[in-house]
Amino acid sequence: MTMKQEGCYAVLCWIACTSTRVQWSESGPKSKPVTKVGPVVESLRMAPRFVLCAVLCYVSLCLVWTVPTKADTCDPTTTTACNNGSCYAHNGLEVCVCELPWTGANCDKTMSLCTKDCGVNSESGLDCQTALCGxxxxxxxxxxxxxxxxxxxxxxxxxCEIQSNPCSSASSNPCANGACTFASGKNSGTVTCxxxxxxxxxxxxxxxxxxxxxSEVLMGPPCSQQQHRGVANLALTLTSGEMIIWWIVFAISxxxxxxCCYTVCAETCSKYIRTIGRVRAGAQAVGAI
Incomplete structure (x- = not known):
């Protein structure tokens, strides 16, 4: 215990005991206001009680309440070596307090925030590299x-929290009239519209x-042409295989x-010819009579 600590205890006990006004009767301790008498008589009467209070207070503080003090530096002749820190002795134990980014019992190991010392719980499925650098x-x-x-x-x-690719800026959208999506690879990327x-x-x-x-980025063609509905436009957008099928269907149609036209026309013409034949035959019969 240091002299400074003992002085603090004495001041605390003096304050506590002078603020306590307790009279002792024959039956034991009993708190009641002190009768007003002369200051000298009161001081003489309170002196034994003050001494008893101060002794009990001081002993209690020394036994129960130990104020921690700053640890002393280590003895340089000891075997404890703090390579990148300071050594302190406390209660017979020498401890190294390391400077950043050093760690270990002797401050001889470097912290690795990128692998294990970043404070991320590995059970969460997130590693230090991803937590720090994405x-x-x-x-x-x-x-x-x-x-x-x-x-x-x-x-x-x-x-690495900010995206920097052809699609990250809406004002310079390379797709013009469409949504830009970017897929990154190793030293490469692909833009799809x-x-x-x-x-x-x-x-x-x-x-x-x-x-x-x-890096190299493969840029897909932009959406720069308006669509025009109709058969002609549809035919232009068909593949070669679809074009063949379309023409076959068109030819069959x-x-x-x-x-159909031939069948209808032939039947109509046949009826017309038969009607004319009957009219002529009737006319000839009438002429013969």
Missing amino acids: LGSCTDSNVPPYYSCTCGDFYSGSN VCDDGWEVPQGATSTIIKWGN IIALVW
Whole structure:
């Protein structure tokens, strides 16, 4: 116990005992107001009780309440070695208090925030690299914040939390009149356009490859052509196989139409010829009479 700690105990006991006015009767302790008498007589009468109160208070504090003090530095002649920290001795135990980013009993190991020291519970299914850098790669560092993220070409930010690809900005949508979707790979990416209603990709349009940082991105054709409803436009959008089937159906329909017309016309003409024949035969019979 230090002298400073003993002094604190003495002050506490003096305050406690001088504020307590307790008189002792023959039957035991009994709290009641002190009779007003002269200051000298009252002080003499209170002195034994004050001494008893102070002794009991001081002993109680020493036995029950031990105020912790700052640990002392270690003896330099001991075997404890704190390579990257400070050694402190407390109650006969020497402890190393490490400086960041060092850890271990002797401060001789470096923390690895990217693998195990980030505070993430592995049972949650999330690892430290993903928690700190998302889809980027994490590297331990000796300077605050003791890790760094390499985000690649498709992400940015200190924790790779910001998307950076052809589809991430609505103001520069490469799909024009459609929704832009981006799929990233290793040093590559693909942009696909899903056209809005009334818009389509022009027939014959092909994908192009652009450079995005150090990566290559395959850009799908934009939705730059308005759709026109109708058979002619539909025929232009058919594949070669569908075109063959369409023409076969069209030819069969024409043949069926011609056959129907021929059948109807032949029957009509036959009736007309028979009617004319009957009229002529009737006229000849009348002339003979």
